Amino acid sequence: MKQLLRFFLKRSTWSIPYAIFLVGFVVLPLILIFLYAFQDAEGNFTLANFSKFISSPEAANTFVYSIGIAIVTTVLCILLGYPAAYILSNSELCRSKVMVVLFILPMWINILVRTLATVALFDFLRLPLGEGALIFGMVYNFLPFMIYPIYNVMQKMDHSYIEAAQDLGANPMTVFRKVVVPLSMPGVMSGVMMVFMPTISTFAISELLTMNNIKLFGTTIQENINNGMWNYGAALSLIMLVIIFATELFSDGDGDRASNEGGII
Amino acid sequence: MKDSNFIIELSHISKSFGDKQVLDDVSLFVKKGEFVTILGPSGCGKTTLLRILAGFGTADEGEIRIDGKDITSVPPHERPVNTVFQRYALFPHLNVYDNIAFGLKLKKVKDDEIELRVRKALKMVGMTDYEWRDVNSLSGGQQQRVAIARAIVNRPQVLLLDEPLAALDLKMRKDMQMELKDMHKTLGITFVYVTHDQEEALTLSDTIVVMSEGKVQQIGTPTDIYNEPANSFVADFIGESNILNGTMVEDRVVSFMGREWECVDEGFGENAPVDVVIRPEDIYIMAKTDSGMLEGTVQSCIFKGVHYEMTVTTPDGYEIMIQDYNAFEVGQQVSMIIKPSDIHVMHKERTCNTFEATMIDSTHVEFLSTQFVCNEQAGITGGEKVEVEVNFDRIELMDNKEDGMLVGDVRFILYKGDHYHLTVRTFDGDNIYVDTHDVWDDRDIVGVKIMPDDIRIKRV
Structure with missing residues (x-):
């Protein structure tokens, strides 16, 4: 009885449910994706799924196109989000927290609802759905994920760095270029990860905002799996995972700082 | 220029x-x-x-x-x-x-x-x-x-x-x-x-x-x-010092700690109230002799590395700090000598509290944004501007701020040998100077009380 009690009071005991959950819903599926990707429908080892991807122009094109859309979205998010974060974090320009909340507010609403509303808005304004609408929708949906980490880093930035730069002879423009921008890079890296990765794999937004005319990589995976092509779908997922993992490694140079100071992740 | x-x-x-x-x-x-x-x-x-x-x-x-x-x-x-x-x-x-x-x-x-x-x-x-x-x-x-x-x-x-x-x-x-x-x-x-x-x-x-x-x-x-x-303030802030109330009897003679001392300062006028500063290392201490200028009993003796720091009380109840290379036992009777050039005399910035005030009626006066009861003032009408003086030692400080007529916090504490001289800052930013024997800490919130008898009203 006493031993049982001690078992339940140990802190490590409390982690068991989480461990079970993680194994069941994260590790196991990943292993399954990996196994399925290297098997044919009968369960024999094969590399056919990958050669199919490389040889079929359609899937490869979708893949390249998706990455292109993700890059465009991310760049637009930086261009729009960086000034916004700068203004929000500057107490002289923005005195109340209301602005911050207003920027973050869209995140409280379900992404599908927001996207459906965007479709309705485009219909109402008689704007065509398609590539433009897709990028608009993506930027609209992911912009808060770019603003928030940058805002966080900028807000915590020690004001004495700015004063030190002024003191050494930097005018306001130079202070921004040589101190504020480099010091806020960890926030930008966090923002890039939070925008770039989900935009590669998104499919609901593209389906709704292009009337299913433009296929993104996420859509391709979803279609294959829906049509019972489990092995091919798994291979495509694996390729996408590798790409995402690579971006993470690529940004790891600043990644140490990004994870320390970068706000929400 | x-x-x-x-x-x-x-x-x-x-x-x-x-x-x-x-x-x-x-x-x-x-x-x-x-x-x-x-x-x-x-x-x-x-x-x-x-x-x-x-x-x-x-x-x-x-x-x-x-x-x-x-x-x-x-x-x-x-x-x-x-x-x-x-x-x-x-x-x-x-x-x-x-x-x-x-x-x-x-x-x-x-x-x-x-x-x-x-x-x-x-x-x-x-x-x-x-x-x-x-x-x-x-x-x-x-x-x-x-x-x-x-x-x-x-x-x-x-x-x-x-x-x-x-x-x-x-x-x-x-x-x-x-x-x-x-x-x-x-x-x-x-x-x-x-x-x-x-x-x-x-x-x-x-x-x-x-x-x-x-x-x-x-x-x-x-x-x-x-x-x-x-x-x-400067004397207290720079180094250790004994700061005492004194009176400049005449040029080169100052009276403090119950006796007259020869000093080197001039031009203060006769019988002018002054602050006297003596650095603890400038007081010569020795076993009791007849040639000392002042006598006292050692209260404490602490080793400070290079020197000993001692507190000595005089028969009149003054407590002074002395630094010397020789240690004297607690309880020992000692004599002290201070050289004229080591006695530093400073003008007192003020000898009592002075406030601008307005009479409400013949028995009430308002100053420090507070109404006080005062003794009946003949011939002064309500609304007249007057000056109020209160002696440092006639201001009472209370632990419980509700007991006071107004509230302030202790800002600056100066030990003057036998009492503390405090600066109490009211919430409106006015300073009240208080002499007290009670020990208060910096930033203590206190209630301030002034009795009618202690309020002196002067026409401007």
Whole structure:
């Protein structure tokens, strides 16, 4: 009885449910994706799924196109989000927290609802759905994920760095270029990860905002799996995972700082 | 004042943050090549003054000139000064070399000259071979050295230092003090140094500016400030001291601790109330003899490394602090001698509290935004402006602030041998001066009570 009690009071005991959950819903599926990707429908080892991807122009094109859309979205998010974060974090320009909340507010609403509303808005304004609408929708949906980490880093930035730069002879423009921008890079890296990765794999937004005319990589995976092509779908997922993992490694140079100071992740 | 040899001229600088006045008509003139220290307790406005000099804050009133040029409204990046910040403020995204070269690169100095000057600056602060180190990997002392190098490499006319050694440990601080002094000699540029550490100020400076409550209390050489403090605040803040109430009987004769003493001060007038300051190391203590000037009993004796610090009580109940190389046992009867030149006499800033007041009716008077009952005043009508005087020792302080007529907090405590002299600040920012035998702590919130008999009303 006493031993049982001690078992339940140990802190490590409390982690068991989480461990079970993680194994069941994260590790196991990943292993399954990996196994399925290297098997044919009968369960024999094969590399056919990958050669199919490389040889079929359609899937490869979708893949390249998706990455292109993700890059465009991310760049637009930086261009729009960086000034916004700068203004929000500057107490002289923005005195109340209301602005911050207003920027973050869209995140409280379900992404599908927001996207459906965007479709309705485009219909109402008689704007065509398609590539433009897709990028608009993506930027609209992911912009808060770019603003928030940058805002966080900028807000915590020690004001004495700015004063030190002024003191050494930097005018306001130079202070921004040589101190504020480099010091806020960890926030930008966090923002890039939070925008770039989900935009590669998104499919609901593209389906709704292009009337299913433009296929993104996420859509391709979803279609294959829906049509019972489990092995091919798994291979495509694996390729996408590798790409995402690579971006993470690529940004790891600043990644140490990004994870320390970068706000929400 | 074009032909003056002052490099910095601060005239009548005032600054308020909201209701709080941080600088009150501060004027300061600094000679070229001088090492000036602005010394004061935290919150005295010294950092604000330095920031105004650097350009990070603007003065509400007053004028700043550097080298004869009016720079009152010149932005910080165009001022011929450089600052060493309290917490270094080294750019974390740049290495040591790029931190130091930052200012030179902005001035478009040629690359090979930058390299030469950076190396020279690094050598000066004893950090040769650290060029390519990440600043985050340096210790506090090393970061401070880089911060100093980053400032001096620009060859400013004036170097501002904002408590640069405050974050270092004692040993390191002592070493850096010496190095700063050497650096000042070698570079020949003007240093303006801000600190709350009086010992540091005495060690480093050519001139010390003592500040309190936004006002300059005294400007002088370290010796002057130490030996001839201008008022009881300076005497208390710089070094240890015994501060006592006294009366200047006539020129060269002052009376305190129940007897008359020969001194060297003149010109106070006859029977003028004064503050007397005696440094603890200036009192000669010996076993009881007939030739002593004062007798007493040792109350405590603490070894302080170089000397012993003793408290001695006199038969009249005064408690004085004495530092001597010889120890005397607790309870021992001792005699003391004080040389005339070691008795420092200062004007009293005030001998009682004076408030501007308004009569409400013949038995009520309003001052300090509070209504007080007073004795019946014949012939004074309601609404008339009057002056109220209250003696220091007639003001009662209460633990429980509800018991008082108004509330304030204790700001400055001065031990005067047999009682404490407190400054109590009301929430409206007025000062009430109180003599008390009770022990209060700094920032204690107290209730203040004044009885009708103790309120003296004077027509203006």
